Amino acid sequence: MTSAVGERFGTGPLARGAALVHHLLVVEVLLVVTAGPALGLLTLLDRDWSNLPLAAVCALPAGPALSAALFALHHRRLDLADLRPAAAFLRGYRLNAGAAVRVWGLWLAWMSVLGVNLTHLGAAGLPGWWAGPLVLVGAGATLWMLNALVICSLFEFRTRDAARLAAYLLVRTSSVTVANACLIVVALGVTWAFSDAVLALAGSLLVLALLGGSRRLIDVVRTEYTR
Template identity: 60%
Template sequence: MTAGVLSRSAALVYHLLVVELLFLVTAGPGLAVTWLLDPDVSNLPLAALGMLPAGPALSAALYALHHRQLDLDDLRPAALFRRGYRLNLRGALPIWGSWVLITAFNLAGLSGAGAVVVLMATLWMLNGLVITSLFDFRARDVARLAAYTMIRTPSVTLANLCLLVVAVGTVFYFSEIALLLAGSVLMLALSGNARPLVALVRTEFTR
């Protein structure tokens, strides 16, 4: 029993490390450009462009972690990440890009209402990333399902809100780099949070 637990734990750590490395390779350069820019409104377009590659990378990480195998003789996290990236590139960009635009537009105003909009948009985006990473729907259908499941699966919405609090706390107490280095762990948590959502979509919207 102990050997089995240890082997599965080792396999999970290996998955997380490989997925994190591939996430950093695919999303890191663009995010680095964004973080190096001066915090000025005139830099928002370039900052938004730098953030775009992170969407497909997060989607690929979700796909790889959702489909992970914890058999030490059948570990393929890199292959799963590449497959997820290839399958979800076109689907993830509209959801992620919409969130980036909404966030950039509302943060530029620095108002309380804008902060609420960004929060709701982020919760919507997280649902959308999960759906587009694991299912094959058109972008507009993913957008609708992401909003629908925010209401139909309140436990997922609440769990994701807690995840956002952890992410913001990581940035506040440590740095953006710490959040980036925890990317695969956060995606594993998101995948776990989203189980009721995935079950709902599979039951009600797939054959």
């Protein structure tokens, strides 16, 4: 009798929901701890486009933190008797920090260049309509970064191979690309309607949404590009 009760413990819908909430809360706290101090420096910068490079440096620690969150939520266990999200987060941080910094840093550098160009179109003698193509390039770079971050966080690839695969899968897994585009719109909407702080406090939810939208990509990489 005791054995049967033990087998049922922590396996029901309510228990699994509580376990998921626990994972999200712990991962959110760890995201704030690992990326928050550097991102907090952004609030001290003047809202001036000339500070874009410095803002990119402040945002650099967010890359490994997001990668660790992806790893932890992907490997989450919904058994109330075996909850170790903090251990999974720290393991993901240790394993993937280097690759995440390279992918995230490349994206930040590219977005800084695009931002500077957007704000100096007149100085460069370019017409205003050039802003449209530059925004599209920035959107494409962000979609690529999300793919690359997922791949680097969940699989073992060289960074250049992960970058190429992420670009290829933008087209191959178009449903993932659309889902990520919607996620970007939601993130921008939250930032515009509220603040950067609200977006940061919803970090674990956004990571969970990114994982959910990337299932097709994860399946393709696992079945076709890993042994």
